[in-house]
Amino acid sequence: MQALVIVAHGSHLNPDSSAPTHAHADTIRSTGAFDEVKTGFWKEEPSLREVLRTVESEEVFVIPLFVSEGYFTEQVIPRELRLDGWDVSAWDSDGLSADTATLVAEDTGQTVHYCGPVGTHEAMTDVLVRRAETVTGDPEVGDGFGLAVVGHGTERNENSAKAIEYHAERVRAMDRFEEVQALYMDEEPEVDDVTEYFESEDVVVVPLFIADGFHTQEDIPEDMGLTDDYRTGYDVPSEVDGHRIWYAGAVGTEGLMADVILERAADAGADIESAIATVREATRKTEADGEPGKTDTDREPRETDTDGETQAAGD
Amino acid sequence: MTDVQATAVDVRDEQVDALLKRLGSNDGPIEFDGLSAATDADGYALSTPESGDHRGLSEAEFRAAATEDGVAPYVTNWHYWEETVGHRGRHRRAFLRRAEAADERSVPARYVDLDSGMETEWGEVVVTATLGENGDRRYEIRHADDVGAAEDELDGYDDPLDARQIATDDDRGRYRPLKSAPTLISGWIFENLGGRDAVETLDVLYPASVANWNLEREDELDVTHWRETAERQTGIYDIIEDLPREAVEWVAEACCVDSQCLKRREWQYDEGDDLAADNGAGAFPCREPCSLVVAAARKWTKLEEEETHTYEFELTPSEKEQVEAIVDAVADGRIDEIREADVYEGANRYRTRFLRAKRFDEDGSLSGTPTDPTDEN
Incomplete structure (x- = not known):
């Protein structure tokens, strides 16, 4: 008996926060892995505090649905799960390389493989690219396109920027897009100036965020000039300073995120190879023959989550 | 003794096969809910309170005896609990046993009761256990407000995960961050669930409630009191340990009584230092201040740091009572019940607008009195 537990921030104010977590759980559940x-x-x-007691299995793989290593993955989650003897040194991480640590939950006695966050896994790069395919409706997107990966920045968590740089570099190394640039909300290079960093007319902008909320639905669209008021919505693509901006919204809502969760569990020793192959195909929204598939570009503005804490927060 | 004949039960060959297989394993004789079965050099032995002792049976005789009226319910009952449910999900099994009062009622008595359905209240829902084919159990879950409603008047579901949608918003479409708030919508039904799906559905509607209920039942509930929870907090919540004890009383009274949350509060200020607020009468316990209470307590910790000031307001006696009526109406969630033209209610909208027009200045200050006394207009 092996169980998967996906842990995420969630919200007291906005049901959209946990929606991707549930969606990815459903995808993985359907594989039977x-x-x-x-x-x-x-x-x-x-x-x-109580999720582990809802699990009947003795062996549990816990995957944090967070973008980077930091306050939540290193302090809050292990403490609340009551992982006996946890110390961040168990991950021996440079800020990007946390993989897994095996501990025992004090209250339930279960063996817990506590994994690094999804946001720093190398498979996350594929999700960023898949997100670009989904938002453009083109499974071959890249030629003539620039790609911007957007993060919070270092203000509250230095590892947040490391993850953005890491994935931007990996996409760049694919040699698929004309240009790849890491941009930030609260430091240079800023997402506000997105058009200044690209020569390509078409630019796909993908925020490395787990769920859509205040930052991805209000701040970033307004900062980039897609709209003066997020409540009125914006087009995808939108014309800004002679560029077409294809704004993708939070990468965490992309179906392929389920694959990163599985990869984390597999790296920690879960026996799930066939499920990974299934998920990689089942979550593809663009047609394999190059025809545009269903895209999710009609974005309605949603409610603000004014929670005092954000997922990248280290305060 | 209840008449077994009232609920004739057929035994499937596979159920007897399973029983024989278990006897053939190294698990020893079977003693379960009144069924005794064993095997030794003389053959098989089988007995129930209704059947008397059968001894020295051949396998064929054992199979025949297993289908007798006085034995069949016991065999199918054993099969359901030991083969279908099993022991892996300890909390799940305990809940399903409770759903038919299995530790108090004999098998024949339960089978009679299950025939008409045995109900368990859980938060705002009712779980009804019934007897399926060959002693299998089936479970139905619906809102307590819908008890007695015809099934075809309710929206039917069979996937436990569908309960997520049901539990997300209240009947006015507002998000429910607290699943145990008494605001679960009605009008739906999960029919014909197996035991696993029934418990899974409850676990979506009331997360971790089955586990915590059973831990409490087994005297293992790990209650974490306010002090420990507060002292554990870090980041933006580390300040809540400064909330005065008196204010923690108000937190429990504000957030944790049955009108706000159906969990029964078992946490106190500290071990041996109980809070006075009513802890509720819910079926399942609350073992620790939840994240909503912690987040609200953070706000109250900051607010309670303020010093009081003496303000002077001019109010008529009726206006003073009206202010009290407005606070009560908001605190009790009664605003929507107050009719538009019911000007006898202090919290009526017209009454309240009149008060505002009369007593607030253009800055929204009551009686024109500035909030900060040094900030005289």
Whole structure:
């Protein structure tokens, strides 16, 4: 019996925050790779304190649905899960390389393989590219296109920027897009000036965020000039300073995120190879023959989540 | 003794096969809910309170005895609990046993009761256990408000995960961050669930409630009191340990009573230092201040740092009572119940607008009194 538990931030104010977590759990559940797939949240139920007792299996793979290593992955989650003897040195990480540590949950006695966050896994690069395919409706997108990966920046968590740089560099190394640039919300190079960093007419902008919310639905579209008021919405693509901006919204809503979760579990020793292949195909929204597939570009503005804490917060 | 004949049960060959297989394993004789079965050099032995002792049976005789009226319910009952449910999900099994009062009622008595359905209230829902084919159990879950409603008047579901949608918003479309708030919508039904799906559905509607209920039942509930929870917090929540004890009382009274949350509060200020607020009468316990309470307590910690000031307001006696009526109406969630033209209610909208027009200045200050006393207009 092996179980998967996906842990995420969640929200007291906005149901969209946990929607991607549930969607990815459903995708993985349908592969049958785990005897159980459960979700646990900092701000929703079951809480991180109680999620493990909802799991019947003795062996549990816990995957944090967070973009970077930091306050939540290193302090909050292990503490709330009551992982006996946890110390961040167990990951022996440089800020990007956390893989897994095996501990025992004090209250339930379960063996927990506590994995690094999805955002720093190398497979996340593929999700960024898949997100670009989905938002453009073109499975071959790259030729003539620039790609911007957007993050919070270092203000509250230095590892946040490391993850952005890491994936930007990996996409660049694919030699698929004309240009690749890491941009930030609260430091240079800023997402506000996106058009200044690209020569390509078409630019896909993908925020490395887990869920859509205040930052991805309000701040970034307004900062880039896609709209003066997020409540009125914006087009995809939108014309800005002679560029066409294809704004993708939070990468975490992309179906292929389920693959990164599985990769993390596989790296930690879960026996799930066939499920990974299934998920890679099942989550593809663009047609393999090059015809545009269904895209999710009609974005309605949604409610603001004014929670005092954000997922990248280290305060 | 209840008449077994009232609920004749057929035994499938596979159920007897499973029983024989278990006897053939090294697990020893079977003693379960009144069924005794064993095998030794003389053959098989089989007995129930209704059947008397069968001894020295051949396999064929054992198979025949297993289908007798006084034995068949016990065999199918054993099969359901030991083969279908099993022991892996400890909390799940305990809940399903409770759903038919299995530790208190005999098998024949339960089979009679299950025939008409045995109900368990859980938060705002009712779980009804019934007897399926060959002693299998089936479970139905619906809102307590829908008890008695015809099934075809309710929206039917069979996937436990569909309960997520049901539990997300209240009947006015507002997000429910607290699943145990008494605001679960009605009008739906999960029919014909197996035991695993039934518990899974409850676990979506009331996360971790089954586990915590059973841990409490087994005297293993790990209650974490306010002090420990507060002291554990870091980041933006580390300040809540400064919230005065008196204010923690108000937190429990504001957030944790049954009108706000159906979990029964088991946490106190500290071990041996109980809070006075009513802890509720819910079926399942609350073992620790939840994230909503912690987040609200952060706000109150900051607010409670303020010093009081003496303000002077001019109010008529009726206006003073109206202010009290408005606070009560908001705190009790009664605003929507107050009719538009019911000007006898202090919290009526017209009454309240009148008060504002009369007593607030252009800055929204009551009686024109500035909030900061040093900030005289």
